[in-house]
Amino acid sequence: MSTHTIKVTVNGQAHSAEVESRLLLVHHIRDTLRLTGTHIGCDTSHCGACTVLLDDYPVKSCTMFAVQADGHAIRTVEGLEQGGALHPVQAGFKEEHGLQCGYCTPGMMMTATALLEHNTNPTEAEIRQAISGNLCRCTGYVNIVKAIQHAAGAMRGVSAALPASSAAAKTTATA
């Protein structure tokens, strides 16, 4: 069995490590780098809890070997917050109650981040299509979609354009 020295940039920081060829990327992220925000759900590439961004596109890190990421840039949920300020996607999930148990949330937010970086004004159908590889089993998708719409508005600088129902839900949530 071969081992390999790999260099992966994670959330802007270069990490070198000696890895077994069979080490999965998600285990490298969680166990070697101790970034445990990335979750392991189904472990069979269905649920998307392990979603990270590889060179700006979402991938399921349970279905990729760490050695394959050598020389690439990875972003995980820990990289969203900058200087103590929540990323708009994180703020959207907070404002719109886009999570309950939080298990799917890191993967869901990474997929949403990639979507909004490539499409600043997605339709509801485009949002639902984009997150169709991320399964939520408790919050339900309605608030997750609202959260992503909230983030899209904030990233375009038009948060005032939110529908009234969202504002109402927000009042209830914070009451």
Added chain:
Amino acid sequence: MIPSRFDYVAPSTLDDAVTLLREHGGEAKVLSGGQSLIPMLKLRLASPTVLVDINRIPGLDYVEERDGALHIGALAREAELERSQVVRSRYPLLADTAHVIADPIVRNSATICGNVAHGDPGNDHPATMIALGAKFVIRGASGTRTVAARDFFVGLFTTVLEPDEIVTEIVIPSPPPRSGGAYQKLERKVGDFATAAVAAQLTLDASGPCQRAGIALTNVGATPIRAASAEAYLVGKPLDATTIGEAATMAASAAEPVADRRGSEEYKRDLVRVLAARALQTAARRARGETGTREG
């Protein structure tokens, strides 16, 4: 889940890759998108001693139309088919198919060539490639050969590929004017394999009747199944509800489904009939120019 131990090599040329495959005989597997192979390794359904990762080989990630054909390189990802304007506008059958494979995240990694090379009857591109009249360019240690999609699939997870061979390119002849295609799939949920699916590609005469029909079925047999009698029946006929219904019945007769948790044999056969009719109707509409791109 952790795969069995294996050695990993990442050659930088195709020549090196096929040389490595020859050295290791049947013990090596090619790693491209990994979206079928890695789950199989984790479930220990496969335990190769060596993985030959072709992702470090430059210049294989193209999807481009040239010289009267669409060329898809070994490392082109499914997501590229969805993004490609030429695919969306001129190869709607291909765009339809990519859109229903696994989920959008998996499609960022999964390759089209891997989807066919894997030989899984549940994969979607094999039927589509047969309907489109595609050819696969295959590179081995002793040279390059080209095999028609319809001759490529031998049995369950078995293709004509030798252990030292790689599908390096898919070549799809550019559809002539008045052509259209569609893929109709029923899946229980996003990311599931098809309960059944039907690929249809039609070309019409200037005066209206069908000039060429390509019809193939997904996941209703050990291999993708070409519905040759339905294809032959349609040639020279007008495409209306009667002829499409007849062709769909013939396509259902070609299916060889087995009962499993997705449904009974009888159910799947009738599903093929319904999906074939829908695929042919949409393909005919697109061939007439009534709808240019993927719907829904």
